Amino acid sequence: MVHLTGEEKTLVTGLWGKVNVEEVGGEALGRLLVVYPWTQRFFDSFGDLSSASAVFGNPKVKSHGKKVLDSFSNGLQHLDNLKGTFAKLSELHCDKLHVDPENFKLLGNVLVVVLARNFGKEFTPQVQAAYQKVVAGVATALAHKYH
């Protein structure tokens, strides 16, 4: 279970209130596919992922990115029970999608980079630390039902 102080929760939700979930979702998923190309193997049905431009112009990447980030947003509202919140998604990623849980950490890192890029100076060390804690907690929760 991830423990955020009251201050950290405020920092996290404060920044998240300014996030365009649709845009950031597509950006984060797109960057995952470009920076860690082996992750493309999970998205065979997405069509053209052959270059950064193809990835970023791909409508399936954008819409799936939004779906993923909406789910992450949900997690932010249940920081005290991430394992419960992500239990079903954890089973799905293990039993049906066969995703190596290491990839959850990679996506978490990419999300942090996207937030850093979008918010610049506002993405202070404390904000970063709080988000780093959250993405690690979500990654752990998503791995929790693996067997």
Next chain:
Amino acid sequence: MVHFTAEEKAAVASLWAKVNVDVAGGEILGRLLVVYPWTQRFFDNFGNLSSETAIMGNPKVKAHGKKVLTSFGNAVKHMDDLKGTFSQLSELHCDRLHVDPENFKLLGNMILIVLATQFGREFTPQMQAAWQKLTTAVANALTFKYH
């Protein structure tokens, strides 16, 4: 051995030319100490690291950050022989400093995040991919002499 395309080398070099090593070095090391507090154990003699403000304002953190990033600058000049370039530093970090090599990846992540906050739009997915490759390769090179 890691292979960088001509494009990747150009991208890395072009961004590196704009980095203020003095300032960025302190920012990167500072964020490592804030976001991953256990790393403070390697810097016992740095004085006050008790809060984010203390860490980011600490002159020893800034000075050492600059030293570390200057060394990283060496990597940018020798992208075809990172193992050779970091051979002695690898021995130092293993034999004398006793640093868990996992921490090299963490520092690499910090470099990316600071670049993202500073360069915003310019930190494109391809730029991120090239830098991710470099920081991973440097982390591997620093681990190479471990025994």
